Amino acid sequence: MATGKLEITAEVASEHGLTRDEYSQVERALGRTPTLCEVGMIGVMWSEHCSYKSSRPHLKTLPTRGDKVIQGPGENAGAVDIGDGQAAVFKMESHNHPSFIEPYQGAATGVGGICRDVFTMGARPVALANALRFGALTHPKTPHLLRGVVAGIAGYGNAFGVPNVTGDVHFSRCYDQNILVNALCVGIAPTDKIFRGTASGVGNPVMYVGAKTGRDGIHGATMASAEFGEGAEQNRPAVQVGDPFMEKLLLEACLELMQSDALVGIQDMGAAGLTSSSVEMAARAGSGIEMDLERVPQREADMSAYELLLSESQERMLMVVERGREHEARAIFDKWDLDAEVVGRVTDTGRVVMRMQGELVADLPAELLAEGITYERRTARPAYIDAARVENPAPSAAGDAPRPDEALVSLLGAPNVTSKAWVYHQYDHNVRTSTVLRPGQADAGLVRVIAPSGREKGLGVALGGQSRLVYLDPYEGSARAVAEAYANLAAIGAEPLAVTDCLNFGNPENPEIMWQLAESVRGLGDACRALGTPVVSGNVSLYNETDGVAIYPTPMVGMVGLVADLRRHAGSALPEAGLEIAAVGELGGSLAGSEYQSLYLGRACGAIAPFAGARDKAVMDAVRTLVAEGLVEVAHDVTEGGLAVAVAECAVSGGAPGGVSIDLPETEMSDEALLFGEAPARFIVAYPPKARDAVAARAKALGAPITPLGQCGGDRLRVAIAGDQRRGFDVPVDEAREAFFSGLRDVTA
Amino acid sequence: MTTTFGVLRFPGSNCDDDALRAVDVVLAPAGSRGRIIWHKDRSLGDVDAIILPGGFSYGDYLRGGAIAAHSPIMDAVAEFAAGGGPVLGICNGFQILCERGLLPGALIRNESLRFECRDTHVVTSGRQTPFTRGIAAGAVLRMSIAHAEGRYVHPDPEALWRAGQVVFRYATPAGEVSADANPNGSVLGIAGICNEAGNVVGLMPHPERACEAVLGGGGQDGRAIFESALAGGGAA
Numbered sequence: 001m002a003t004g005k006l007e008i009t010a011e012v013a014s015e016h017g018l019t020r021d022e023y024s025q026v027e028r029a030l031g032r033t034p035t036l037c038e039v040g041m042i043g044v045m046w047s048e049h050c051s052y053k054s055s056r057p058h059l060k061t062l063p064t065r066g067d068k069v070i071q072g073p074g075e076n077a078g079a080v081d082i083g084d085g086q087a088a089v090f091k092m093e094s095h096n097h098p099s100f101i102e103p104y105q106g107a108a109t110g111v112g113g114i115c116r117d118v119f120t121m122g123a124r125p126v127a128l129a130n131a132l133r134f135g136a137l138t139h140p141k142t143p144h145l146l147r148g149v150v151a152g153i154a155g156y157g158n159a160f161g162v163p164n165v166t167g168d169v170h171f172s173r174c175y176d177q178n179i180l181v182n183a184l185c186v187g188i189a190p191t192d193k194i195f196r197g198t199a200s201g202v203g204n205p206v207m208y209v210g211a212k213t214g215r216d217g218i219h220g221a222t223m224a225s226a227e228f229g230e231g232a233e234q235n236r237p238a239v240q241v242g243d244p245f246m247e248k249l250l251l252e253a254c255l256e257l258m259q260s261d262a263l264v265g266i267q268d269m270g271a272a273g274l275t276s277s278s279v280e281m282a283a284r285a286g287s288g289i290e291m292d293l294e295r296v297p298q299r300e301a302d303m304s305a306y307e308l309l310l311s312e313s314q315e316r317m318l319m320v321v322e323r324g325r326e327h328e329a330r331a332i333f334d335k336w337d338l339d340a341e342v343v344g345r346v347t348d349t350g351r352v353v354m355r356m357q358g359e360l361v362a363d364l365p366a367e368l369l370a371e372g373i374t375y376e377r378r379t380a381r382p383a384y385i386d387a388a389r390v391e392n393p394a395p396s397a398a399g400d401a402p403r404p405d406e407a408l409v410s411l412l413g414a415p416n417v418t419s420k421a422w423v424y425h426q427y428d429h430n431v432r433t434s435t436v437l438r439p440g441q442a443d444a445g446l447v448r449v450i451a452p453s454g455r456e457k458g459l460g461v462a463l464g465g466q467s468r469l470v471y472l473d474p475y476e477g478s479a480r481a482v483a484e485a486y487a488n489l490a491a492i493g494a495e496p497l498a499v500t501d502c503l504n505f506g507n508p509e510n511p512e513i514m515w516q517l518a519e520s521v522r523g524l525g526d527a528c529r530a531l532g533t534p535v536v537s538g539n540v541s542l543y544n545e546t547d548g549v550a551i552y553p554t555p556m557v558g559m560v561g562l563v564a565d566l567r568r569h570a571g572s573a574l575p576e577a578g579l580e581i582a583a584v585g586e587l588g589g590s591l592a593g594s595e596y597q598s599l600y601l602g603r604a605c606g607a608i609a610p611f612a613g614a615r616d617k618a619v620m621d622a623v624r625t626l627v628a629e630g631l632v633e634v635a636h637d638v639t640e641g642g643l644a645v646a647v648a649e650c651a652v653s654g655g656a657p658g659g660v661s662i663d664l665p666e667t668e669m670s671d672e673a674l675l676f677g678e679a680p681a682r683f684i685v686a687y688p689p690k691a692r693d694a695v696a697a698r699a700k701a702l703g704a705p706i707t708p709l710g711q712c713g714g715d716r717l718r719v720a721i722a723g724d725q726r727r728g729f730d731v732p733v734d735e736a737r738e739a740f741f742s743g744l745r746d747v748t749a
Numbered sequence: 750m751t752t753t754f755g756v757l758r759f760p761g762s763n764c765d766d767d768a769l770r771a772v773d774v775v776l777a778p779a780g781s782r783g784r785i786i787w788h789k790d791r792s793l794g795d796v797d798a799i800i801l802p803g804g805f806s807y808g809d810y811l812r813g814g815a816i817a818a819h820s821p822i823m824d825a826v827a828e829f830a831a832g833g834g835p836v837l838g839i840c841n842g843f844q845i846l847c848e849r850g851l852l853p854g855a856l857i858r859n860e861s862l863r864f865e866c867r868d869t870h871v872v873t874s875g876r877q878t879p880f881t882r883g884i885a886a887g888a889v890l891r892m893s894i895a896h897a898e899g900r901y902v903h904p905d906p907e908a909l910w911r912a913g914q915v916v917f918r919y920a921t922p923a924g925e926v927s928a929d930a931n932p933n934g935s936v937l938g939i940a941g942i943c944n945e946a947g948n949v950v951g952l953m954p955h956p957e958r959a960c961e962a963v964l965g966g967g968g969q970d971g972r973a974i975f976e977s978a979l980a981g982g983g984a985a
Contacts, residue, residue, distance in 0.1 A: 154864045158895070159805040161763025245761050245808025335789075336760065428866045428895040430958045430965065431803075433767040438965040448963065456963070566963060655966075 008033050016043025022373065029368055037354060037361040040310050042369060044272035045279060048542050051372030054508035055540040058521040066534040068497055074284075075196055076117040076268055078536025079189070080498045082562050084451035087194060088459055089123035090186035092131075092500040092558040094541035098239040099181040103148025107181050108156035108242040109314055114185040115160060116268040119251050120317065122195040122258045123187030126432060127447045128157050129461050130183045131168040131502070131556045135176030137415045142171065143747040145179055152242075153183070154426040159244035160251070163435045164427035165445025168463040168556075171415040174471075177546035182502040184558040186461055188449055195258060197267035199281035199289055199320045199346045204264055206278070206289055206344040207326065209333055210250045210316040213274070214299035216240050217312025227507055227543040246315040246338075253336040254317065262325040269316040275309050275369075277318040278344075279352050283370030290353040291344030293361070305356035320346055379518050380511035388472055393592040393606025394672055401672055402600055404644070405729035408717070409739045411641040411676070412648055416595055418743020419653070440653060442571040443488040443637045446563060458563030460494030462486075466640070467552035468593040468604040474516045477593070478523030478555045479611040483620070483680040484639060485559035486531050490620040491635040491683060493569045493627030494561030499528055501538040501557050506550025508542045516553040517542075524555060530613040533559060563628075570627040572636035573654030577713035579633060579686040581650075581660060583643065584626070584699055584706050585619040588669045589679030595640035596676035609679035615703075616681035622704035623683050631687060631695050638682035644675040644729070646684050647709075648717055652737040659714035659733045665707065666722040674721065675728070686712065752979045754783040755796035757826070757842075759817045764803035764957065768839065771957040772800070776975055788820040798835040798879065798978050799826055801842025803895070803955060813856060813898045814844030823849055835879035835978050836949040840896055843941070843951030852944055852951045853914070854903035856896075860934025864897040868967065869932050869954055871940045872920035876913050878947045883977040889924045890917075890970035892954035894932055899953040901935035901942070910937060917941035917952055 006012060013023035016039050026034055026042055034042065044050055052059060064072040070087050071079035077091035095110025115125050130153060135142045157164050162185070199206065217240035257263055265285070267277040274296065282289045293308045303311075321329050326342055333340035347353070352369065354362040395401060402410075411417055424439035436458055437446035444462035451457065464484030470477030482499065489496045501524060506513040528535055544551045563569050574581075591597045592606025626632045638646040643664075651660050667674055687695050692708070699706040717736050719728035754772040758765045765785060773783035783800075786793060793799065806817035817823070823845075830836045830851055838846040846852040859865055868891055875886025884890070903909050917940040919931045931938045933953070941952030956971030958964070 151863075158864055158866075158897075159761070159763075159808060161804060243808065245805060245810065248761055248763065248805075425867050426864045428864070430866065430893050430895060430955070430967065431763055431767070433770060433958050433961070433964060435965050436963055441965065 006036050008036060008039055013039050016040055017047050018043050022046060035361060037306050037309055038364055040306055041275045041362060041364065044275055044310060045369040046372045050272055050276055052540055053373050053375050054377050054542060055503065055517060056374050057376055058518050061521060062525045062535045063529050064534050064536065069534055069536055070191060070194065072536050073538065076120045078498065078500060079121065079194055080536060081191060082459065084453060085191050086449065086451065087189050087191045088186055088560050089118050089121045089189050090184065090500055090560055091117050091537035092182055092184035092502050092556065093539045094502045094504060095181045095183065096179060096504060096541050096544055099149055100179050102239040103145050104152035105239050105241050107149040107152030109240045110181050110183045111153050111156040112242045112244065112247050112314055113270050114183045115162065115247065118185045118187040119254055120195065120266050120268045121189060122193050123189035124255060125162045125185050125187040126434060127186050127445060127461050128162050128164045128183065129166045129445060129463055129558065131463050131465060133175045133180035133554060134171050136173045137171050137747055139176045146747060149181055150423050150426055156242050156244045158428040160248050161431050163429045163431050163447065165429055165435055165447060166439055166461055166463060167420065167424060169420050169423055174552040178544040178551050180504050180554060182556045184500060186459065186560055193258060195263065195266050197281050198265040198285040199287050200285040201264055202346055202348045204320050204323050204346045205326050205342045206291065206346060207319050207321055207329060207340055208296055208343045209319060209338060209340045211243060211246050211313055212297040212299035212339060213308055213311045214313045215307055215311060218307060218310045227545045240312045240314050242314050249336045249338055250315055250317065253333050253338055257329055257332050260328060262321050262328045264320040264322060266317055266319040269318055271312060273310065273312050279366050279369040281318065281320065282352055282366040288347035288349035288351045288366060289344055290347055293354055293356045295341050295343045297339040297341055305354065305361040309354065377508055377514045378511040379515035381515050382512040388605045389607050391605035393590065393597055394670065395597060395600035396672055398601060404675055405731050407596065407676060408644050408648060408729050408731060409736060410599060411595060411645050412736055413739035413743040414595060414599055415743055417641050417645060419741045421741065422744050422748045436566065436569060437492060437571055441573065443491040444494065446492055446569055448566055456566040458494065458566045458569060460489045460492050460561040460563060462488035462559050463556065464488065465554060465556040467554040468598065469608050470520060470555060471552040472593050472604050473608050474519035474553055475523035476608055476610045478520040479527035480680055481555055481557045482524055482527035482531060483611045483616060485557045486533065487620050487637040487681060489559055489561035490624040491570065491637045493624055494563045495624060496531065496533050496559050496561040499533050499535045499557055499559050501535060501555055503540045504544050504551065504554040504556065505542050506545040513550055520553055520555050527611055531617055568628050568630055570633060570635040572634060572650055574634055574650045574658065574686055574712045575654065576656045576658035580689050580692055580711045581662060581684060581686050581709045582706050583682065583709055584623050584685055584704050585682040586705055587643065587667055587707060588674040589642055589677030589682065591673055591677050594642065594676060594678045596642065611680050618703040619681040622699050622702035623685065625702055626685060626695060626698060631691055631698055632685040634686035636684045638684065639678065642676040642678050644719060648736050650684055651712065651717055651733060652740045657733050657737050658712055659716045660710060660712045660718065661714065662710035662719045663723060664709065664719065664721045671721055671727050750980045751780045751782050752797045754798050754800050755786045755793050756783055756800045756802055757788060757822060758785050759788045759806035759820060761806045761808055762802050762804035764839065764955065768800050768802040768957045771960045772975055775960045776972065779976060779979055781975065781979055786822060788822045791821050791825060793825045793829055799829060801838040801845050803840030803842060806841055806845065814841055814848040817845045818848035827851060830949050833946065833948050837880050838951035839955055839957065840953055843953055844898065846949060846951045851949050852942060853909065854901055856898050857900050857902055858898050859900050865932050866893065866895040867932065868893045870920050870922050870930065871917040871954060872924045872926060873917060874915050876916050876943060876947065878916060878943045878950050879978045880950045880974045881916060881977055884973050887924060889920060889922065891968045892956055892959045892971050893967055894954050896953055900933040901939040903936060906936045909942065912945065914942050914945065915939055916943050916950055
């Protein structure tokens with residue numbers, strides 16, 4: 001067997017991300033020294049990014065089954081039944097490391113990758129969402145990264161033609177050196193035409209379709225599995241370049257081919273390109289694959305087998321078609337001016353065998369590569385957890401409390417609260433003429449789905465995740481992320497169905513990081529079980545740290561839900577006047593991990609409000625029912641900034657902003673916690689005066705506390721506590737609106 | 750009596766299905782029909798009007814619309830237009846018509862240098878075209894834009910105006926043309942124009958996105974543009 005000129009040693013293996021121990025395992029499993037190609041293939045497949053070697057024991061504990069689940073984790077994307085013979089196919093994926101190094105292409109290819117994962121399953125992508133985390137707005141790198149990432153998402157998604165319907169953009173010092181770009185795509189497929197990445201049928205041809213292979217992105221997966229040090233930008237050649245036009249052609253060609261029964265299996269070439277796609281397809285089917293690498297369409301001259309196997313060139317797919325029907329596939333790809341070449345065949349050997357001009361360059365058991373390795377990594381509860389938890393979370397404990405009116409205006413303009421209009425106006429959110437709730441109009445995105453019968457229903461897409469809460473309490477904070485996504489869907493009137501997640505953490509070899517990860521997954525799992533929303537897809541991004549400083553643990557939750565009757569949904573903007581306002585759920589919350597605390601104390605401390613399971617679920621379900629039954633016209637989840645900010649957001653975010661007059665009752669908590677505290681399952685709702693009694697009765701019957709607060713109208717935001725205006729605030733709505741829409745002005749001008 | 754729209758599909762078109770839905774589903778009760786025409790075809794078949802939809806034909810590589818303007822089907826479109834057939838270019842379709850020389854002027858990068866997706870208002874000049882017959886002079890339509898290259902430029906915009914070839918201008922909801930209402934820096938706030946004969950119309954806003962009340966509060970003002978082109982429609 002050809003081993004190339006290079007002698008393979010543990011040092012060479014180490015350059016491919018394999019530890020000495022891992023390399024010994026390889027030698028033992030093979031009973032020989034691997035070739036250079038093999039080391040490259042094993043290196044990427046055993047990377048954290050591809051193998052989930054640190055997270056897998058924990059991920060196994062997540063609930064993944066349910067009545068509606070058609071496809072759980074392990075495929076290109078998850079799928080749930082949305083009735084009428086249709087499935088929602090969705091997944092969220094991180095593209096953190098490349099986006100820091102080259103923000104435009106990193107983010108663009110993140111969008112391209114997640115869309116491919118979805119249409120590989122036979123689903124036409126119908127909505128995009130993304131959760132972005134940047135460093136402090138004042139950090140010198142942040143404006144450049146923000147502009148680049150947003151332009152990259154826009155550049156890819158707009159051209160590809162999928163509406164970007166919701167998002168979540170946060171800024172924190174903890175992301176100064178490690179930004180997060182998590183992109184979610186959801187598509188619709190007929191339930192009886194869902195395709196999977198399997199290479200079955202011995203003798204069936206393996207076809208390569210899409211863009212030609214170049215030298216870009218070699219070792220992208222390995223880069224994404226290491227922490228950054230000085231000069232991370234030098235990794236730029238490991239970042240891929242996206243071509244949304246190519247992907248659009250690939251989408252149309254693949255969906256056209258999927259109309260026939262010639263296609264057996266199909267797999268996106270994402271991280272680790274040709275290697276991972278062939279290995280995964282063979283492993284899932286329990287078959288083998290043989291490939292002749294010289295047949296791979298190539299963009300550059302003289303590419304080696306090693307480069308072909310490890311390139312992460314974008315917009316490529318590997319598929320297996322029925323023997324004798326290659327011409328049908330070719331005809332369709334010809335129509336779309338795409339390359340489609342037979343590069344190999346399915347075998348029953350259980351091995352992935354690669355040849356270049358007849359010379360054997362790799363011969364590995366598919367299972368060894370696909371199963372990879374698993375670590376039961378040590379965990380240790382970090383000392384900061386207990387120290388932070390016992391601190392008094394109230395800024396007033398450390399000095400004078402800010403005046404409520406000043407706090408309100410400052411919070412509305414705070415980076416994490418301020419309108420993200422500058423961001424979402426760069427995304428096409430109306431293409432496909434199906435967007436019912438646009439970004440900025442509601443807590444979640446909502447797109448129309450038309451059943452084969454012509455009936456119109458809605459698919460809601462929501463995000464959740466606040467890393468300050470997870471930092472303070474990984475278990476409860478992660479449960480809160482699930483609850484937040486669930487609440488966002490409830491607010492638009494959608495019945496939550498299932499979850500996808502991106503788990504963004506630091507270096508798992510650090511036991512304290514590993515403890516955060518383990519606790520976080522436990523919290524996600526318990527919350528998903530309590531809410532009946534199984535996890536059907538997702539990914540893990542570790543090593544989000546630079547020079548030993550990790551990000552806050554950041555699990556991001558994406559959730560999809562169904563609106564059965566498309567006419568019955570709610571946005572979050574109040575009209576100028578005419579509606580009454582109430583709070584559903586308990587009032588107030590905790591200042592621990594709150595935006596208010598961040599603004600006035602400058603750090604996170606205290607015990608966060610936990611997710612209360614069935615009790616919180618009842619409140620959230622009640623809000624969904626109030627919307628679905630048409631009783632309330634406006635609903636908004638209370639999150640960053642608490643009740644006061646939530647009410648103000650409802651007032652200022654509409655096309656015709658108006659004032660509100662609200663009187664909060666006396667409670668046992670401080671005014672600070674009542675106005676600005678945060679906790680799950682709190683909502684603002686609004687309804688016409690004539691519906692007052694019906695709303696109250698229905699909420700109570702559904703087990704949700706409801707407190708009438710006041711009404712909208714006038715041109716001031718007035719909030720009193722127990723009738724005392726001085727304990728609340730009285731701010732001109734124009735001033736609040738100006739604050740809300742200007743928070744990003746300095747970095748985006 | 751029905752009117753059949755042919756909706757062109759170029760590689761990279763992504764509003765083709767949306768335009769098709771507008772004319773084949775939403776306006777079907779008014780006698781409208783639509784079908785897709787592949788860019789490699791050389792004949793338009795039996796159609797009454799042509800729509801060049803939005804999107805990123807050929808990835809907008811080189812310039813928006815520059816490559817699609819040379820697609821095989823475009824010879825048939827030019828012939829159809831020369832014979833007085835109604836042709837509507839929306840967004841990328843407008844760019845293609847300019848690149849092909851069926852409409853004057855060009856569309857360049859937005860003044861902001863960013864892609865802009867937002868609702869805009871346009872005021873109708875009153876120029877009679879197959880797509881504005883049913884719309885009164887001074888009428889204001891709300892339609893969303895979604896483009897990075899929508900800034901209309903022309904060597905002599907005043908002459909274009911005098912020739913009556915300006916069809917739509919960006920305006921306030923009250924119909925006042927102003928710099929604030931202009932989302933991309935287009936000269937004279939031009940959002941849409943026609944050829945001298947008036948049968949070829951291009952505009953940057955998306956009328957097909959403003960046809961159904963359920964869609965994001967986008968309104969239904971776009972219907973009037975398609976309805977104008979229906980047999981016996983509009984002029985009434």
